[in-house]
Amino acid sequence: MRFLVALGTHRHMTGEEIAAKIGPGAAARFPVVNHEWENPAALRDYGTLDGTRILLNRAMHDSDVVIGVGSIAPHPAAGFSGGGKIIAPGVATEEAVGEFHWQSVHYPQRDVLGVRDNPMREQIDRVAHLAGLTSIVNVVLDGECRIIGCFSGNPVEAHRAGSALAGELFRVAISKPETAGIFITDTHPLDQDLWQGVKAMCALECIVPDDAAVIVVTPSPEGVSRQHPDVLALGYQGLATTTRLVQEGRIDKVTAHNIVQGGRLVERTHAFMVSPGIPAEDIRRLGFTPFASVQDALNEASRRKGRSARVIILGMGGEICPVAV
Numbered sequence: 001m002r003f004l005v006a007l008g009t010h011r012h013m014t015g016e017e018i019a020a021k022i023g024p025g026a027a028a029r030f031p032v033v034n035h036e037w038e039n040p041a042a043l044r045d046y047g048t049l050d051g052t053r054i055l056l057n058r059a060m061h062d063s064d065v066v067i068g069v070g071s072i073a074p075h076p077a078a079g080f081s082g083g084g085k086i087i088a089p090g091v092a093t094e095e096a097v098g099e100f101h102w103q104s105v106h107y108p109q110r111d112v113l114g115v116r117d118n119p120m121r122e123q124i125d126r127v128a129h130l131a132g133l134t135s136i137v138n139v140v141l142d143g144e145c146r147i148i149g150c151f152s153g154n155p156v157e158a159h160r161a162g163s164a165l166a167g168e169l170f171r172v173a174i175s176k177p178e179t180a181g182i183f184i185t186d187t188h189p190l191d192q193d194l195w196q197g198v199k200a201m202c203a204l205e206c207i208v209p210d211d212a213a214v215i216v217v218t219p220s221p222e223g224v225s226r227q228h229p230d231v232l233a234l235g236y237q238g239l240a241t242t243t244r245l246v247q248e249g250r251i252d253k254v255t256a257h258n259i260v261q262g263g264r265l266v267e268r269t270h271a272f273m274v275s276p277g278i279p280a281e282d283i284r285r286l287g288f289t290p291f292a293s294v295q296d297a298l299n300e301a302s303r304r305k306g307r308s309a310r311v312i313i314l315g316m317g318g319e320i321c322p323v324a325v
Contacts (some may be wrong), residue, residue: 002031004059006070006090008097009037009254010195011227013094014281033059035091043093046117046131059231060131068128068136068155072162074114074170074321076202076261077104077276079121082138083126083159092127099253102223102246105260107241109205111305114161114171125156140166145189168253173325174312177207181309182301190318193284194218194278195225198261206265207322213270213301216317220277224286230255236262236287236315264285270304272297 003022005013012034019027020288035057036042044058060066072082089097104112104120112118125254133155140149140162148169152161177183185204187197197218204214224232230251237245243261246249251259265271266287273288274297291297294302314320 002033002059002063004057004300005032005034005090006068006086006094007035007037007067008089008092009094011225013237014228017067018076024258026183028137030249037092037094037097037302044071049126049130051223054088054127054130055093056127056131057094059091060087060133066132070136070138070139070142072151072159072166073319074111074166074203076113076199077101077257078122079112079115079118079310080101080159080163080166081160083121083136084133084155086136087129087131087133088124088127094254101257105186107200110323113206114167114323116160116167118277119208124161128155138162140169152175154300159271167321170319171321174207174322177312177322178209179310180209180212182213182215182298182311182313183208184217184298184311185221185314185317187318188316189218191218192258192261193222194220194275195224195228195258197318198258199201199319201265201315202261203314203317203320203322207267207312207324208269210268211270213305215272215274215291215294215297215301215320216265216288217274218277219228220275223278226256228255230256231258231262232285234259236260236266238263238267245276272301 018032042057043055044055044061046054068086070082070086072080075081078085088098089275135153136155136158137152139147140147144191149165151158185200185202190196190199197220237259242256246256271288272291273283274291280290
């Protein structure tokens with residue numbers, strides 16, 4: 001038995017992180033390998049799907065049984081995490097990861113986030129089947145990381161059942177969000193850097209009206225994105241501008257999707273950010289206005305939108321799925 005860490009294009013996990021993830025005993029007893037999306041020797045051609053070659057980590061081909069282990073929560077590009085997503089884009093090439101995420105930004109967040117059966121998930125399930133994903137063991141966690149449901153078996157059927165529970169848990173009904181002038185959200189629990197933290201911005205996109213004041217609170221101890229420096233170099237941009245950058249070959253699709261996810265918020269709101277991990281000049285470069293505290297940001301938002309403006313506060317922005325009612 002061996003473990004393959006499905007990184008996508010995220011940085012490699014350290015030995016300490018692996019031990020914390022699977023337990024020090026298991027980490028010492030079994031081989032654990034980080035997916036090397038940039039190493040051709042670690043990849044294999046699994047055939048074609050709709051005319052596209054499927055290049056994935058060769059570990060699945062070299063194994064008799066492939067079990068996907070993970071958790072299920074709302075996801076802005078796949079509807080929900082978990083299931084076959086651990087294969088595609090979890091152990092795919094940079095090009096495939098980029099194409100998957102780039103396609104997702106062409107759909108409104110309300111049609112993807114927290115929607116299990118969407119166009120992106122259909123592709124995920126088909127690639128995972130082609131790669132030989134045998135079964136999954138996926139858990140649904142509550143806000144304190146306690147397991148409240150475990151779903152195992154067929155990668156599609158088990159994931160669909162788990163997504164139903166995760167939807168009930170993380171779907172948040174917001175009454176008439178169009179009447180609110182100020183929105184405050186944090187990026188917990190996905191906020192190692194702002195590359196992850198952008199998920200909270202995607203959640204806001206589902207409900208925030210144009211011209212609202214938005215305050216994003218994020219620790220982001222590793223800054224904006226060490227793996228994808230073009231996010232900071234170019235700042236958050238809208239879909240039209242980013243599409244042109246992709247067509248001109250100035251940016252890869254992996255980075256492009258992240259830029260659009262943040263850009264949709266910057267384009268149509270008063271975007272404020274409070275972050276001890278990101279320098280003020282970097283926050284400005286992204287298109288946000290930096291503040292030292294949430295109170296300072298709220299004071300400015302109230303000045304712009306009026307002291308009587310309705311305020312909506314969304315905790316755990318990195319995992320919730322807001323729905324307007």
